[in-house]
Amino acid sequence: MVRNRIAALIVATAFAVPAAAQDAKTIIAGASKAMGADTLKTIEYTGSGFDFALGQAPSPTAPWPKFIDKTYTRAVNFETPATRMDRIRLQGENPPHGGGQQPIIGEQRQNQTVIVNATTPWVQQLEIWMTPHGFLRAAAARSATAATQTLGGRKVNVVSFTGDNKAKVNGYISEQNVVEKVETWIDNPVLGDMLFEAVYADYKDVGGVKFPMKIVQRQGGVPILDLTITDVKPNAAVTIQAPAGRGGAPGGGAPPAGQAAATPSEKLADGVYLILGGYASVAVDFRDYIVVIEGPQSEARASAVIAEAKRLIPNKPIRYVVNTHHHFDHSSGLRTFVAEGATIVTHEINKPYYEKTFAMPHTLNPDKLAAAPKKASFETMTGKKVLTDGNRVIELHQLQGSGHNDGLIVAYLPKEKLLIEADAFNPPAQPAAAPPAQVSPYTANLMTTVDRLKLDFERVIPIHYPADNRAVLKAELLRAGGRGN
Numbered sequence: 001m002v003r004n005r006i007a008a009l010i011v012a013t014a015f016a017v018p019a020a021a022q023d024a025k026t027i028i029a030g031a032s033k034a035m036g037a038d039t040l041k042t043i044e045y046t047g048s049g050f051d052f053a054l055g056q057a058p059s060p061t062a063p064w065p066k067f068i069d070k071t072y073t074r075a076v077n078f079e080t081p082a083t084r085m086d087r088i089r090l091q092g093e094n095p096p097h098g099g100g101q102q103p104i105i106g107e108q109r110q111n112q113t114v115i116v117n118a119t120t121p122w123v124q125q126l127e128i129w130m131t132p133h134g135f136l137r138a139a140a141a142r143s144a145t146a147a148t149q150t151l152g153g154r155k156v157n158v159v160s161f162t163g164d165n166k167a168k169v170n171g172y173i174s175e176q177n178v179v180e181k182v183e184t185w186i187d188n189p190v191l192g193d194m195l196f197e198a199v200y201a202d203y204k205d206v207g208g209v210k211f212p213m214k215i216v217q218r219q220g221g222v223p224i225l226d227l228t229i230t231d232v233k234p235n236a237a238v239t240i241q242a243p244a245g246r247g248g249a250p251g252g253g254a255p256p257a258g259q260a261a262a263t264p265s266e267k268l269a270d271g272v273y274l275i276l277g278g279y280a281s282v283a284v285d286f287r288d289y290i291v292v293i294e295g296p297q298s299e300a301r302a303s304a305v306i307a308e309a310k311r312l313i314p315n316k317p318i319r320y321v322v323n324t325h326h327h328f329d330h331s332s333g334l335r336t337f338v339a340e341g342a343t344i345v346t347h348e349i350n351k352p353y354y355e356k357t358f359a360m361p362h363t364l365n366p367d368k369l370a371a372a373p374k375k376a377s378f379e380t381m382t383g384k385k386v387l388t389d390g391n392r393v394i395e396l397h398q399l400q401g402s403g404h405n406d407g408l409i410v411a412y413l414p415k416e417k418l419l420i421e422a423d424a425f426n427p428p429a430q431p432a433a434a435p436p437a438q439v440s441p442y443t444a445n446l447m448t449t450v451d452r453l454k455l456d457f458e459r460v461i462p463i464h465y466p467a468d469n470r471a472v473l474k475a476e477l478l479r480a481g482g483r484g485n
């Protein structure tokens, strides 16, 4: 359905009739007047609905997992410019299925603040410029062009300008002079030049300002946000202040662009190294080559891990990278490992997905693989796979029945008594003082596998490593799994 609509749009674009250059200004002015954008300095809107976690699907063929947005409020100051979003999220998949910090027990508060200054990345600013009124402001300030299209028998004007990331931003303006849709493309390490759409419907007049009561955002062709708006306050007294603490997603993130990634490392055992400074990776010294477990986050992080692995284990190539699962935060460095010449070891359900996504264009932010294309090689597994050179042994086991991901695997080093896992147990900042009131079903599933295979380990290496870089001992996992006290 979604795919058909995209195909229809592409066809429509092909037959678009370009309008004269001055028409863009006329169309923008007409829509701005009709929508009340000329006098709109701020807006605050509140609603409820759903959000969907990009790249966190339970399998490569499933849509992004759903969360309930019990309340969602966004304030925008078009003049600063700045925006702040606050929402309360509830678990939306029952039973829990997929990633994105599932399971949410109770309510989860999230907020996001963007205050635009000279260094604010364009993609962050899009939360302002993709709103209907924000689009008109941005289009008026830049050299926009216009064309007409016929969509479903209706004539629409398409106003376009080029964003700071060199991608087109297209706004679809109806005969009623309202912005029905804004689309652009943003770089995603997995999906490349990813389509980002915001669709606006059910416009209402609120004090002379027209605002949509229905907002849907899609990334990669599937929804990431689906809101029904219940309250709109044009020109509200909006105060948007920089957050006091450290922002960003929980569980760490890629270092800011241009900033060198620090990679503190720890020798876990002879020839086995933990690389920190982001998501954890483990480098293992085989006789003729290096095996790296996990290539996460970004090209910057993957490059830092590769450099550190080669420093720790000199004069050997990285032959294999083990991928725990396809979630984007765990697979965003894989392309860099392919460029390095490493074979990807992953569950067999991921191979067709990676073959498809690796072929997608990466023109907005070309990475190493885009600069020097290379065919990826894979070694796949289902239940179990052993990597060995006769001496060194890494056992890979699927966490069968995991709700987190259908192809989730753990690495077990029997001699070194290490268990390396992703997203089955994400330890808290400090060790828990008491057993959890409710055991995460993902952790319970890991315990089932540990029991079934009688895995004998002393230390857990969570890919989402705790910020204090402590050694996570087996007892901490047992407690989280409801076995200890």
Ligand SMILES: [Zn+2]
Pocket: 099, 100, 325, 327, 330, 404, 405, 422, 423
């Ligand atoms: Zn995950």
